[in-house]
Amino acid sequence: MTAHDPVLPSRPNAGGTTYVYDQFDAAFVRERVAEFREQVERRLAGALTEDEFRPFRLMNGLYLQLHAYMLRIAIPYGTLTARQLRQLAYIADQWDQGYGHFTTRQNLQYNWPKLVDVPDILDALADVDMHAIQTSGNCIRNITADHFAGVAADEIEDPRPTAEFLRQWSSAHSEFSFLPRKFKFAVTGAEHDRAAIMVHDIGLRIVKSPAGEIGYQVAVGGGLGRSPFICKVVREFLPRADLLAYLEAIMRTYNRFGRRDNKFKARIKILVHERGLDEIREAVEAEFAAMDRAPFAYDTQEFVRIAAFFAPPSYAKLPARSASLETAKLENRDFADFVSVNVAEHKIDGYAIVTVSLKPIGGIPGDAASHQMRVLADLAEKFGLGELRVSHAQNIILPHVKKDDLFALWRALDTAGLATANAGLVSDIISCPGLDYCSLATARSIPIAQAISRRFADLERQRRIGELGVKISGCVNACGHHHVGAIGILGLEKKGAESYQITLGGDPTFEASIGELLGPGVSAEQVPEVIEHIVEFYLAERQGDERFIDTWRRIGHQRFKELAWREGEDGSDI
Amino acid sequence: MALISEGAFVEDSWRRLADEEALPKSGKIIVSLSRLHAALQWLGAGSALGVFVPNTTDPAALVGALPRLSLIAIAFPAFADGRGFSLARLLRRAGFTGELRASGRIVADQYLHAVGCGFDRIEIPDDLAERQGEAQWRAALHARSLSYQRGYGAGGSILEQRRRGAK
Structure with missing residues (x-):
């Protein structure tokens, strides 16, 4: 709760569009903040050396950069509520320099926080079901997903329940918090990959078996960096019930055999490249076969519990074609251009997906000022069922906008300097x-x-x-x-x-x-x-x-x- | 070295034998992996045997000896080297029920991770124990009351609590 946001209690996270913490999730995050607060104190008191403190501050998203600390906030699967975005704006004003930077991993970075303020910032995040856990460090990082999740017409299944399921499983994992190197997952459930899953350590693609069962194609060993590699498919079809067990088998194989002698050769892509896909597959499948599956027995039910949060919101019944939209396009050329470039087809008739470009001509890609964040939060509530997405292209998405409202939305965006019609074009850098x-x-x-x-x-x-x-x-x-x-x-x-x-x-x-x-x-x-x-x-x-x-x-x-x-x-x- | 058990610094009743030391006939002795076979042959029924292993050890190499081992100490050459966590899991899965010790530069902030993976005790060098005293290890044992993973010992599994709550 903040002074900047007096109406906060009346704006809960939009139910039915994203995951809402239960008492356990909330307590878990608060405990992590308390632990980090103590770690900062122990660092200042000398109980932890800088070398020892480093991985723990990184696991809480805190980097030491060129001029200052940088705090990276997790935006799991790129989904934000208006309330959360407003809180990000508040943090930018209260503890930073009034802006944030959206990254290619659907995270937000603050560039100027002070070390002693970070625990308070983390508490402010916890107020709105957010955290900075595992946005850095040699652990499983924030799980990213298709930014058109749940609204794309080409989707088999919304990837976000899977991503949330993985977020929980990977949080403060006892065995996999000190890996050879960082580890990134991306998930898509669509026919077109908008999440760049093939350049992640593990790319999960939701697929349907010939029998109609939903499962995953598991690809491993992709990544960019100094030696870029495209993922290789280690399992063509993995039933959902086996997802966590199989991923645990991959992680254990990597934790044991990934190189630790050279940090530039420590990613799983190098292990897969050096040992070959067949050897890695054999090791993973052997581990998978040897595992005790009892701890995973309730995974499917837990998945169903999580998936319920991502049920489609209640859309109005609308005609596919909006007469007012067509008229506005004819009357306003700039608006028509905006629609043709920044607006995508929604799976529901009468709705559209709007990309708000954070790439104004000559601007800094991905930067958003706090006042712009507030405008976006307001517009999401007014026109977009209170939900926003962050894309890996460093833009903001309003995923549920009525076609009838597009013109009014565009005018409001234009006033705030947020209507650049360049999504996907050469200046969307x-x-x-x-x-x-x-x-x-x-x-x-x-x-x-x-x-x-x-x-x-x-x-x-x-x-x-x-x-x-x-x-x-x-x-x-x-x-x-x-x-x-x-x-x-x-x-x-x-x-x-x-x-x-x-x-x-x-x-x-x-x-x-x-x-x-x-x-x-x-x-x-x-x-x-x-x-x-x-x-x-x-x-x-x-x-x-x-x-x-x-x-x-x-x-x-x-x-x-x-x-x-x-x-x-x-x-x-x- | 300082030994930590259940959040307290405790006396070590085991003796780690240097490779050049002769094997005694009895007592609680920890030998290096290379002497394990000889020690198994040599030691009598009244003695207890432990082995100190690198974190790269193939658990298959120990499986035959597990019923006769009372302690396994896994080396942590650096606290950021997490291989020991997986090895501990695999040894527990293979049925080892004796004392599992993490030995090396483990910091208090990793205590619950170690317990979650099956370690009972932590053995740290004196310089570390000086900076991170008993109070910090005791606090670290309670830093996390909840965990998302099932099948790991540390904290209460959130899923199990959810399931209880749902009934």
């Missing part, structure tokens, strides 16, 4: 914080994103270019997912200067591919120009309404490389 914040970074990312965004400021031109994922990382750790950008940009440091490597052809979906290097690095100033050359070449070569990635696949990387080389002769040193 994914970027890590880079050297402006991060202690690992070797180059800046945000200014590069801003420069590209300004270069392509013309939205008309962006629409003509069409769907194009530009992703920027400020170091080899690849937090900006550059490997899976149709255009990927990696910032490195060469002889004291920033140098940017450009890759083409990355794809984060089920057809996952890792981008291929275009040529030697270019300077920060040259990046926008090079991107423009690449885009112009694509426009000249594309057939029909082919996407960039499809043209690249059809004509081949070599053609793009040749272009780069020719441009190089003209003096733009690619």
